[in-house]
Amino acid sequence: MSISRRDFNKLLVSGVAGSAFGLFGMTGTSFAAGGAKKHVVVVGGGFGGAATAKYLRKLDPSLAVTLIEPKAAYVTCPFSNWVLGGLKTMKDITHTYAALHAKHGVNVIADRVVAVDPAKGTVKLSGGKTIGYDRLVVSPGIDFKFDAIPGYSQKIAESKIPHAWQAGPQTLLLQRQLHAMKNGGTVVICPPDNPFRCPPGPYERASLVAHYLKANKPKSKIIILDAKEKFSKQGLFTKGWERLYPGMIEWRSATGGGKVLKLDADKMTLETDLGAVKGDVINIIPAQKAGKIAFDAGLTNEKGWCPINPSSFESTIHKGIHIVGDACVAGAMPKSGFAASSQGKVAAAAIVNLLRGQEPAPPSLVNTCYSLIGPKYGVSVAGVYQLSATGIVDIPGSGGLTPADASDDQLEQEALFAEGWYTNICKDIWG
Ligand SMILES: Cc1cc2nc3c(=O)[nH]c(=O)nc-3n(C[C@H](O)[C@H](O)[C@H](O)COP(=O)(O)OP(=O)(O)OC[C@H]3O[C@@H](n4cnc5c(N)ncnc54)[C@H](O)[C@@H]3O)c2cc1C
Numbered sequence: 456m457s458i459s460r461r462d463f464n465k466l467l468v469s470g471v472a473g474s475a476f477g478l479f480g481m482t483g484t485s486f487a488a489g490g491a492k493k494h495v496v497v498v499g500g501g502f503g504g505a506a507t508a509k510y511l512r513k514l515d516p517s518l519a520v521t522l523i524e525p526k527a528a529y530v531t532c533p534f535s536n537w538v539l540g541g542l543k544t545m546k547d548i549t550h551t552y553a554a555l556h557a558k559h560g561v562n563v564i565a566d567r568v569v570a571v572d573p574a575k576g577t578v579k580l581s582g583g584k585t586i587g588y589d590r591l592v593v594s595p596g597i598d599f600k601f602d603a604i605p606g607y608s609q610k611i612a613e614s615k616i617p618h619a620w621q622a623g624p625q626t627l628l629l630q631r632q633l634h635a636m637k638n639g640g641t642v643v644i645c646p647p648d649n650p651f652r653c654p655p656g657p658y659e660r661a662s663l664v665a666h667y668l669k670a671n672k673p674k675s676k677i678i679i680l681d682a683k684e685k686f687s688k689q690g691l692f693t694k695g696w697e698r699l700y701p702g703m704i705e706w707r708s709a710t711g712g713g714k715v716l717k718l719d720a721d722k723m724t725l726e727t728d729l730g731a732v733k734g735d736v737i738n739i740i741p742a743q744k745a746g747k748i749a750f751d752a753g754l755t756n757e758k759g760w761c762p763i764n765p766s767s768f769e770s771t772i773h774k775g776i777h778i779v780g781d782a783c784v785a786g787a788m789p790k791s792g793f794a795a796s797s798q799g800k801v802a803a804a805a806i807v808n809l810l811r812g813q814e815p816a817p818p819s820l821v822n823t824c825y826s827l828i829g830p831k832y833g834v835s836v837a838g839v840y841q842l843s844a845t846g847i848v849d850i851p852g853s854g855g856l857t858p859a860d861a862s863d864d865q866l867e868q869e870a871l872f873a874e875g876w877y878t879n880i881c882k883d884i885w886g
Contacts (some may be wrong), residue, residue, distance in 0.1 A: 492517065494589050496592070497522045498568045503796065506558075514803055521562040521564055522562070523578070524564075533792050537663060550881055550885040567580065590809070593777070597620070597781050599743055600759075616739055617738060620743075633667060638672040642736045644680070645682070657828060665704055665873060669700055679704065684708045688856065694830070701830060702863075754782075761778040788838070789795045793876075796884055797820045830870065837855060838854035839853035
């Protein structure tokens with residue numbers, strides 16, 4: 456399928472990309488009419504899990520679907536950088552599960568899954584209950600490799616040096632630190648090596664923290680100590696920083712003094728190959744792996760992610776269990792909320808087919824990532840994906856990047872499209 460970037464963005468903004476790309480190659484008949492209800496359990500109510508739960512019920516209302524998620528409300532990482540920039544509030548990015556239950560008939564249980572028994576087809580909850588499933592979907596997101604940087608730990612992250620890579624209390628901690636910092640202070644952001652959740656996210660963070668500092672503490676600066684040699688949308692970010700925040704943001708590549716060797720949390724100092732860097736606020740984004748339950752359930756490979764069959768997102772390790780979102784190995788797709796929801800819809804369609812004794816239809820998968828560099832300065836990267844012998848690959852010529860010579864009007868439109876994208880995807884998943 457070939458689709459222009461312009462048409463693609465229109466679909467995304469109008470929120471119809473899922474159906475427009477023919478994700479649901481299946482008939483609408485209900486397989487369980489007259490029979491016992493099949494039960495699908497979904498672990499995790501984020502972008503991947505909540506989308507899967509809702510679309511399972513939409514695709515086959517005869518299914519019983521149970522979503523298990525410990526949090527009463529979900530705070531999105533998308534737009535949490537906007538909160539740091541003072542452009543959104545925490546309330547704006549918080550979504551409850553009320554509509555999933557009331558409007559879509561998903562049974563929502565506020566608990567944590569602590570064990571999975573693939574042989575028996577059951578999950579155990581921390582409250583002690585055991586629940587049986589016909590098919591299980593696991594979308595637990597990420598966990599952190601806190602020991603990747605000597606001197607860093609979960610305890611330090613929770614109290615002093617937040618990662619803010621799971622939105623909620625961590626976002627608020629980082630925000631409080633930015634607000635308390637003196638004018639003329641230094642913010643140090645340390646992004647990890649690939650693969651990690653939201654490749655452009657650290658650089659959007661630097662942009663929107665710069666937006667806040669420019670307005671409130673203009674003598675301050677931001678140093679990015681990167682574990683990589685290059686990063687997503689690098690040319691667009693660099694150009695935006697020069698235009699909006701000249702002299703404020705300094706990016707250091709891994710071999711240019713960016714690789715963090717050690718943290719001294721007491722002295723608020725990071726050791727690098729080219730000497731020590733002191734921060735008034737330090738934001739370490741640690742290296743990542745699949746969420747804990749994926750390990751406990753034996754769903755991960757040697758790299759700490761979950762291998763799947765890309766036509767159904769079924770685990771290649773345990774039959775009957777599907778993994779979507781950041782935790783799975785999804786080839787060329789980045790670890791993003793849009794990708795997770797797109798995978799959730801494909802998994803939902805595949806599960807309905809499999810429960811009917813049919814093969815999953817070949818999926819088309821989509822992603823777009825908007826990043827805000829300033830309130831009227833947005834950029835994006837978009838992709839459409841298909842299956843090949845090697846897994847999920849980009850469809851050549853599909854999607855694309857904001858042009859390097861985009862006009863001010865185009866950049867302002869991208870910022871507007873970002874808002875539209877957020878409103879639509881949240882409504883699509885939790886509405
Ligand atoms: C700063 C930032 C900005 C971002 N911006 C964008 C953006 O603009 N666009 C975009 O597309 N993506 C963006 N992302 C990426 C996006 O947030 C993730 O890719 C997305 O959240 C992945 O969805 P998921 O379902 O895999 O995991 P999550 O959304 O993290 O959901 C996992 C859920 O599982 C629950 N859970 C975990 N373990 C268990 C268990 N044992 N039992 C029950 N529940 C459990 C958790 O409580 C959580 O609610 C951004 C990320 C960051 C950090």
